[in-house]
Amino acid sequence: MATAASTLKAVLFDRDGTLVFDVPYNGNAELVRPLPGARKVLDEVRGLGLATGVLSNQSGIARGLLTQEEVDSVNARVEDLLGPFDVWEVCPHEAGDGCRCRKPAPGMIQSACRRLGIDPSEAAFIGDIGSDVEAAAAAGACGVLVPTPQTRPEEVTAAPEVAADLEQAVSLLLQGMLLRGPA
Structure with missing residues (x-):
């Protein structure tokens, strides 16, 4: 029996506050610390044959607070600690730059999906x-919010799907509760 979850081909993640503790404008790989359970969840997703990716706004580059090399070094450390990702997307722009990649714009999700050869x-x-x-909504992908203490209450209220942690978010996806399968 085909389930809605069988249509899921990739799980993409925000980096800071989702996979690793958020250190604002972090350019120091030594400060990277995975969130509890992140490696276990990623191993489960990879074990099911699903692609994984990381999409991260890094406006510190445009603001002159970080270099691209520092961001690359932090991302490499994330991979060292959490395993390999199939795709990385980084937006180096500030909010006012008008790019299509900076979340909440859909550009990074669309690009990651193109690179993975899948539809959003x-x-x-x-x-x-x-x-x-x-x-996620703008790209036509399924979005799940995993709030942290920094997440604003109105963001939680507005989110179509909310999970207590990464494990619950992935469990919801794998159970097919969020993805629409073929009719």
Whole structure:
């Protein structure tokens, strides 16, 4: 029996506050610390043959607070700690730059899906703030919010789907509760 979850081909994640503790404008790989359970969840997703990716706004580059090399170093450390990802997307722009990649715009999700050879409707995006689930909706992907203490209450209220943690978010996706399967 085909389930809605069988249409899921990739789970994409926000980086800071979702996979690793958020250190604002972090350019120091030594400060990267995975959130509890992140590696276990990623191993489960990978074990099911689903693609994984990380999509991250990094406006510190445009603001001159970080270099691209520092962001690359932090991302490499994330991979060292959490395993390999099939795709990475980083938006180096500030909010006012008008790019299509900065969340809540759909550009990073669309690009990641193109690179993975899938339609955005076959992807889910998990993040910790409203712009993450807004980007998912704009791209046509499934979005799940995993709030942190920094997540604003109105973002939680506005999110179509909310999970207590990464494990619950992925469990909902795998149970097919969020993805629409073929009619």
